[in-house]
Amino acid sequence: MNDFPPADAADTSSTRIPRPTPAPAPLLITFTAFHDLHAQRYTDYAFAHLGDPTVVRDLVDDVFVALADHWHRVLAQPSPAAYAWALLRRVVEAECLRRAEHLALIEEAAFAYVLIERAKRLLEQVDECMVEDLGIGISVARAIQKLPGRQHDVVVLRFLAGYTPTHIAEVMGIEEGTVRSLVSQARTRLKTRLAPRRTLESGRTHDDEE
Template structure:
C-alpha cells in the first residue's frame, strides 16, 4: 500500500491495531535510534520511516508469524539507513550513555571498568565490535532496560536464547575490554 486512499481502504480493525502497536513499541524504536544516531532529527526521521513502512504494508505485517520481530527488523533497517546516510561517528557528548549501559551490566556480569580510565570512546568501540545480535541484546537489556520476555518477543527468539545471547555479548565485551572476570548468570 502506498497512498492514503489505499490506507483508508484497509479494514478499520487493522487501522486501529496499527496505532496501538506503534504506540506500544515506539519508545523502544526511538531509544535504539537514539543509541545509534545521536542526532534528534535523524532519530525522528528513522521513527517516521518505521511507522511509514509499517503503515504502507500493515496487512502484510499482520500476516507475519511474529509481528513484533518483523517490526523490529524494519526498525533496524530504517535506523541503519539513517546511520549510513551520515557516515559519522557519534559526538563525544553521547558516549557516556554507553558507560551507563555497561555500568548496569557490571553489577550483574562483573565487567571490570577500572582499566578503562573513563575512556568512553574505547567502550563505545568495543560495543560496536559486538556481533549484531549481541549488540542488540546489550542495547535492549542495559540501555533500554527491557526485560527478557519482551526482548525475546521483539527479536522472535526464546527467552532462554535472549539470556544466552546477552551472556555471550557480555563475555565478548569483557574480552574486548581486557577484563579478567568471571561470568555470573544474569537475572
C-alpha cells in the same frame, strides 16, 4: 523479496513518505496497538545510534508508515515483531551510513561517560575495574559497536535504553530466554575484546610507576 521500500527510502533528507490510506478497521486496530507498544522502544534504539531527536522521530515515523502500508503482509509473517524489527534495523543502519557515522554507538568522550553511567551493571560484570575509566568507556563503546547483530541490539536495549528482557523479547520478536542468552554471549565477547586493553593499561601503569 519483501514489499518494503529499500532501507534508504526512509532518508530523512528527502521528501517525507506520504501517510498511508486508512486500513480496514480490524487492521487499523491491530496496527495502532502495535504502534503504541513499540514506538518508544524503536525511538530509544534509534536515538542510541543517531543522537538527534528530530532525525530519530522522522525515521521512526517513516518506519511505521512503511509497516502500515503493508500491514496485512506484516501480520502474515511468522513473527510480525521480528519482521518489523528487521526493517527498523535496516533503516537505522542506512541512516548511519548516510550520515557517515558508525553503524552503532557514537565514539566520543561524552558518549563514553553516558555509557559508563547507564551501563555500570554490564561493565561490572565484564570487568569491575572499568566503571570509572573514561578511556575504557570509549573502548567499551567500540566493543559494543562490533557485537554481531542481535547481541548488539539486546545490549543497547537492555543496558542503554533500560528495557527488561521481557520487553526486549516483545520488541524484537524473540523468546525471553533468547534475550538472556544473547546478553550472556555479548558479555563474554566484550570481556574477550577488552582483555588486551586491560593488559596494556596495567602494563603502562606499572611502567609509569617505575
